[in-house]
Structure formats: C-alpha cells, structure tokens
Amino acid sequence: MREPRTAPSLVLLVSAAILALGAVGCARLQRLWSHDEVCELGEEVEGGHAEPALLEPVDAPKKRAWEAAHGGQVAARPFVRARMNGWPSLLSVEGASLPEDPEEFARRVALDTWRGLEALHDRDNGLPVDHVHLDDTPAGPPEGVVGDYANVTNVGLRMLAIVAAERLGYLDEAGAIARIGAMLDTLDGLERHHGFFLNYYDTTTLERTSNLLSFVDSSWLIAGLIVVRNRHPELAARATALVDAMDYGLFYDDDLGRMTHGFYVQKDRRSRYHYGVLFAESRLGSVIAIGRGEAPPTHWYRMIRTFHRAAVAVADPEGAREKYGVEDEPYLGGWYEWEGIRYVPSWGGSMFEALMPTLVLDEPRLAPASLGANDAAHVEVQRRFAGERLGYPVWGLSPSYEPGPSREYGEYGVKPLGAIGYGTGAVTPHAAALALAVDPARALADLQELARRFPVYGDWGFYDSVDPASGAVAHTYLTLDQAMTFVALANHLTDHHIQRLFESDPIVARALPVIAAERFFE
Numbered sequence: 001m002r003e004p005r006t007a008p009s010l011v012l013l014v015s016a017a018i019l020a021l022g023a024v025g026c027a028r029l030q031r032l033w034s035h036d037e038v039c040e041l042g043e044e045v046e047g048g049h050a051e052p053a054l055l056e057p058v059d060a061p062k063k064r065a066w067e068a069a070h071g072g073q074v075a076a077r078p079f080v081r082a083r084m085n086g087w088p089s090l091l092s093v094e095g096a097s098l099p100e101d102p103e104e105f106a107r108r109v110a111l112d113t114w115r116g117l118e119a120l121h122d123r124d125n126g127l128p129v130d131h132v133h134l135d136d137t138p139a140g141p142p143e144g145v146v147g148d149y150a151n152v153t154n155v156g157l158r159m160l161a162i163v164a165a166e167r168l169g170y171l172d173e174a175g176a177i178a179r180i181g182a183m184l185d186t187l188d189g190l191e192r193h194h195g196f197f198l199n200y201y202d203t204t205t206l207e208r209t210s211n212l213l214s215f216v217d218s219s220w221l222i223a224g225l226i227v228v229r230n231r232h233p234e235l236a237a238r239a240t241a242l243v244d245a246m247d248y249g250l251f252y253d254d255d256l257g258r259m260t261h262g263f264y265v266q267k268d269r270r271s272r273y274h275y276g277v278l279f280a281e282s283r284l285g286s287v288i289a290i291g292r293g294e295a296p297p298t299h300w301y302r303m304i305r306t307f308h309r310a311a312v313a314v315a316d317p318e319g320a321r322e323k324y325g326v327e328d329e330p331y332l333g334g335w336y337e338w339e340g341i342r343y344v345p346s347w348g349g350s351m352f353e354a355l356m357p358t359l360v361l362d363e364p365r366l367a368p369a370s371l372g373a374n375d376a377a378h379v380e381v382q383r384r385f386a387g388e389r390l391g392y393p394v395w396g397l398s399p400s401y402e403p404g405p406s407r408e409y410g411e412y413g414v415k416p417l418g419a420i421g422y423g424t425g426a427v428t429p430h431a432a433a434l435a436l437a438v439d440p441a442r443a444l445a446d447l448q449e450l451a452r453r454f455p456v457y458g459d460w461g462f463y464d465s466v467d468p469a470s471g472a473v474a475h476t477y478l479t480l481d482q483a484m485t486f487v488a489l490a491n492h493l494t495d496h497h498i499q500r501l502f503e504s505d506p507i508v509a510r511a512l513p514v515i516a517a518e519r520f521f522e
Helices: 010-021 026-032 035-039 042-046 061-069 077-082 102-119 152-168 173-189 215-231 233-245 283-291 297-302 351-359 371-389 429-437 440-453 479-493 497-503 506-516
Strands: 131-134 144-147 149-151 200-202 212-214 262-264 322-324 330-332 336-338 341-343 476-478
Touching: 077 144, 102 152, 102 440, 102 479, 149 152, 152 173, 152 215, 152 479, 152 497, 173 233, 212 215, 215 233, 215 283, 215 497, 283 297, 283 351, 283 506, 297 330, 297 506, 341 371, 351 371, 351 429, 351 479, 351 497, 371 429, 371 440, 429 440, 429 479, 476 479, 479 497, 497 506
Parallel strands: none
Antiparallel strands: 131 144, 131 476, 149 200, 212 262, 322 330, 336 341
C-alpha cells in the first residue's frame, strides 16, 4: 500500500481558520480544534516525511534461511515465481483486438484482469503477492520478478475480488468459498498485535516484514471481511471474529478527534501523525469506526475540508465559514474552484484518494450533496486538466509505477485538487476504472483510448501506467491497482454488487446518516 502520508500542517489549519473567521482568539479556535492541536504544533509540521519508526527494518530470518537453501537471494527468485498461480503468456495485446462496444470492452478487461489476480497470489497460502515486474521482451512469454510480500489492503481487496468474480460467473460458489477459506486459514496463523495484522508479510515464510499496524490498510481488510460475511454465511463467524478483534480505539486520538496513521509495535505507541484530511482514502476507516462506535460521529467533522491559499495553489477557499455538524460540532466549511468547478481538496490530488472508497461505498447515491458531488468534481477536473493543461489525449493521474525501466513508484495527481498536490506525470488505468463509479461512459471511453493509443494492455489486462508524452509503459502488474480496477469494473457490470453487500452491513448502516447529512457547496 501507499506509504502513510502526514496530516496537513497545523500552521496551515490555523491560518485557514483566521482567514475565514477573522482575528479570533485562541479560545475561539479551541472550539473548532483542540487546544493541543492549535497551541502545540509539535512534529506534525514536518508534513510529507515518513516518521523514523516507519523506516526501522524488520528482520526475517526464516526468509534468509529459505533463500540460502535455494542458493541465495538471486538464485531463489525462480522458486518464488514457481509459487505463484500462473504467469502471463505474452507481453502485449493489440488494442485493436479488444471489443469496440464499451460494455463488451468492460467485460473483456474484467475477465483479463481477474485472470491476472488469480495468478498474483501464492498457491501455498492464498496471500496475494504485491506485484510482478515484467521485462520488455519483444516476443514470447515475458520474464520478470515477483514482489513476494503481501499488504493487508491487498488481502481485503482479494476478498472483494473473489466475491465479485463469483457474481460475474468466473467462479462458482464452492470455488469462492474455498479461496476465501484458504486466506482465512492463513490469517489465523499470522502474527498479530492488539488484534490487528501487521502491514506486510513475506508470502514465502509468512513472517511479518513491518512494524506498523496501519489504520487505513486495516480498514480495507475489514471491508473485505464485511463483504465476505454478508455474501457467505458459511464464513461469517470466522470473518466476524477477525473484525471484532480489531478495535479502532487503538488508533483514535480522543484529544484531536482524529485517527492516527497507525501503531508501531516495536515502539508500543501510536504514530505521531494523523489523518487530518476528510477527502482521502482513509475516510472509509472513519465510516467503519463511527459505525462500530469506536469513534464518535463528531470525528467526521474534526477532519479538514478547506485550507489557506498557502496550501492550495489555485485560490483562497470560497464560502469559508463556520458550520455545524452532528451534535453541533463546529467545523470550517467551504470549497475551491477550478475553471468554474467547485470541489473540496484531497491531500495529493490523486484519483485513488478521491475515489478508492467508492469500491465499497456508492457515495453518489449515499451522500449526493457532499462526497458524491465531490467525487464527480474530482473526475471532471482530472479529465479537463489532463486535456486542457497537459495536452494529454487520456486522463487519470494517481500514484503508480513510473513508465520505463526504472521500476520506481511515483505519486501523481492534479496539483490544484490537492492540499499539497502531487506532480503530474504518468497516466494510470486504475484511475479511469475508479471513475466508473461516477461517470461510467467517460471512464470506459478513456480506458478504450488508452488501449487504442498505447501498448499498455497485456495478457492480464492493463499495465500500471503509461507516459502519454513518450508512450513508455510500466510493464508492471501491481496487485493493488489491478484489484481496484477489477472491483470497480465488477460494480459497474453487476449493479453495484460489492457496494450493496458492504452497505447492507449494520456497522455501515449506522454510519450512513453521518456522511449523508453534509452539503459541501452551500
């Protein structure tokens, strides 16, 4: 999963309040945000840097021994590949060979992407591997390397994908139950702390390779388990036991009313950073926490909607004023505009921050005046910015692998859409796929244009990214992005099947009135 990002600088937060409310005193600010947050800025001001605890290495002696038994780290790589459930048979598929009808095209992409997801896991334990980097071989079966580690977000997304594949007819019920059951067997044997799973595990030895219990990644695992228990009663007790063991009180900072990024087991303490931006992928965890009663409804209004101009490059916020949420919780409302489009910003201006929660939450239907309207605004700005400002024939900026041989991961976005907006660069197909939840016709047209113009389609569907300027492609299948693409396509093709299973859960139902009440642009 993406490296945890810091909350916005508290200096900027206070500046926004002063801008909107005038020369108010500290007591007035304390009504909007806690005393600690306003008056003790601490190390949050670092912003954008990983805290040292995240970077401390974790020893994996079993993996070192396994590699040594296979001739060393390099010699062991083919044995890692052999544990996977398959391998792509060719590097490229001609875009012209894909269906012209948009819905048939969507079904073809879904099927190819599912075949890849079926291969992108360890046959011995069912855990998804992180990625496969393929060499740019001109013909024949490609060669490449496997990222043999699993992130808990990918575990949750694989559960969603299995349920979606069953609904699409790619698996029968017995096959779906068997695959999920194998994953649950593995989860039952993994090292945990405070009921939570560590953020990464080696897929060969099942050793943890992270010190972090991540709030946002744990939320995606819980989302997967919630969908599983609502689809398959046979697995409900096992899924529920794992969900119930993970108490968000471990992450919730009662003083600030926000969730910390996580908990470091080697330090026995929470992260010093918080998720302070409302419109981010972390909002899914906030919905779950509120629904479970492990964070109060007021938590929703402790997260930031607008910033000072120093944080957002385009303009000062419009309509910035004190508003009141549930239980009369005060918060700073307002919005920004780009070419006449009103929006509330995310942290980096990327599509996955804006739309990843829509994999399980139909925000346009459930919160049409707030999250749903903002989802649509971010898609429209992404589309127009790529065409009008960058001159791209395709759109969709979101963190992905850098096209070309570097195999480096980059954070891309539309800068005006972010508080600290990411830079522009690669276009990634998963961004357009996520937009299916908001504007399906344009999302499918963008995916078709990507396949038509660039060699970005392979045996397992779309590769991770393309540079529209040079045509260079990142020949990487990143399990996270492939799973987002597949689940988004499945929701589109099955009348919101995954979303409806998630929303039917009592946990989620209890939180929906909170997210439905707000109106961003009034």
